[in-house]
Amino acid sequence: MELICPAGTPASFREAVDAGADAVYCGFRDETNARNFPGLNFDLAELRDAIGYARARKVKTFVALNTFMTAGKEDLWYRRAREASEAGADALIVADFGLMAHVAEHHPAQRLHISVQASASNPEALSYLVDCFGAARIVLPRTLTIQDIARIARSVDCELEVFVFGGLCVMAEGRCSLSSYATGKSPNMNGVCSPASHVRYRQAGGDLVSELGGFTINRFSEEEPAGYPTLCKGRFAVGQSATYAFEDPVSLDVMDQLDELRAAGVKALKVEGRQRGKAYISEVVSTLRATLKAAPADRPVLMSRLRKLSEGQQTTKGAYEKRWR
């Protein structure tokens, strides 16, 4: 199985390559991808350099163009698709139908991967994307069990990529308007979720309150480490208690299910984290590479090194092991 690693900057890109990635994914410095945060991403020259660096070490580069094109401004996405293709990207990761059609028509030799943002969660959905656009690989939403993934793999004629480590989007990716509601900025349209521009922290007695777009998202006592107010990971009043109503603010780690994922037919393992610094990338990628090579009995010790790097210093298996159906 391939290890697909994130890079938010040229420096992180080189770290990911050196630490053992099979492919690195990155985006341009604009709203054409879903990590459109200040200080991140690549201009064209940087992308060309990165692709060259990777290629010399037999590593692939995927370029994320996974937001939804703004009506009337499609030329920006079309231009970026052409630039990435001409720079030698091994695949484009796309979510928007119009852009998929454009790439299929104008860059027919360009390998097309479908982003998790397209929310293709069952065999018929994947068939639609393969039939209409010639998709070669589809990144599955983090709402499926390993059994669901195996069912899909038996029925479709394209490669499957799944997230195994990092930040977890608990909603159906590509179909959430929570950030839009609270701040006017959305992952689909602007490539941001719960953007820092709308975050405020304030003291309230001995507590630290985090706010997003004027909504209170969480409240931390002095002993608690304060988290970032991602809207779905807040604590809300439900009935009589204040609780993480949507999801606990923890990260995904299913590295102990590698054999099951392989048996299910997964081709590639994806690591989330383009907004992470190069030290994180270096440590996570090298540990995951070592884990992939290790015997099953040796994997837990390797992975425990990464626990402290997880959100909330805890991890979850997400929907991969869900018992409710």
Place this chain on the structure above:
Amino acid sequence: MKSPLKLTLGPLLYLWPTERWRDFYFAIADQSPVDVVVLGETVCSKRLHFMEPEFMAVVERLEAAGKEVRLSTLALVTLDRESKYQRSVAGDEGHLVEANDLSALQMLKGRRHTVGPFVNVYNGPSAKLLARNGAASICLPPELPAASVAEITRSCPGGDFDSSRSAAYLLPSRRAARMPDPRERPRTIVSSSARKIPTAFP
């Protein structure tokens, strides 16, 4: 010539007991000015048994009142039984079916159907693609700015499809594969320093 604006009632997204669900739609049939009613379960396949006993009675009452009934498909399909359910809805020959997921788009390819707000259509090229696939009408996502709505309808002149957009913001803002107890409604405290909440559309 522009066709007159129609009012469409989207599928009920809440979990209501069977009688309440039925009575709501009877009232819509008897008293409301909506032209089109989209009926069916969009959110969760485990809720299907709530509406099944009264489904045909509701369809008949709505159609007798002159409403056009369309059938909605599930928005998030991950299980085999959900794919089968999706296929049974998509196979209905008597009503227009609203696709809310890519699996429905696959099943409805080449047949006249509509597209619901849970399929992402943010621009003209995507809308045109779906129209070529058979979409007679597309409900645009609620977060779409007015400028985008104008641009999409401008770039897709009448004859391609009708576009509609959610007017009332009583929509779920996210889809998740896991529900907190649907009877509990999380509330947030709006900060005392809150200013006007910016929205994506003016």
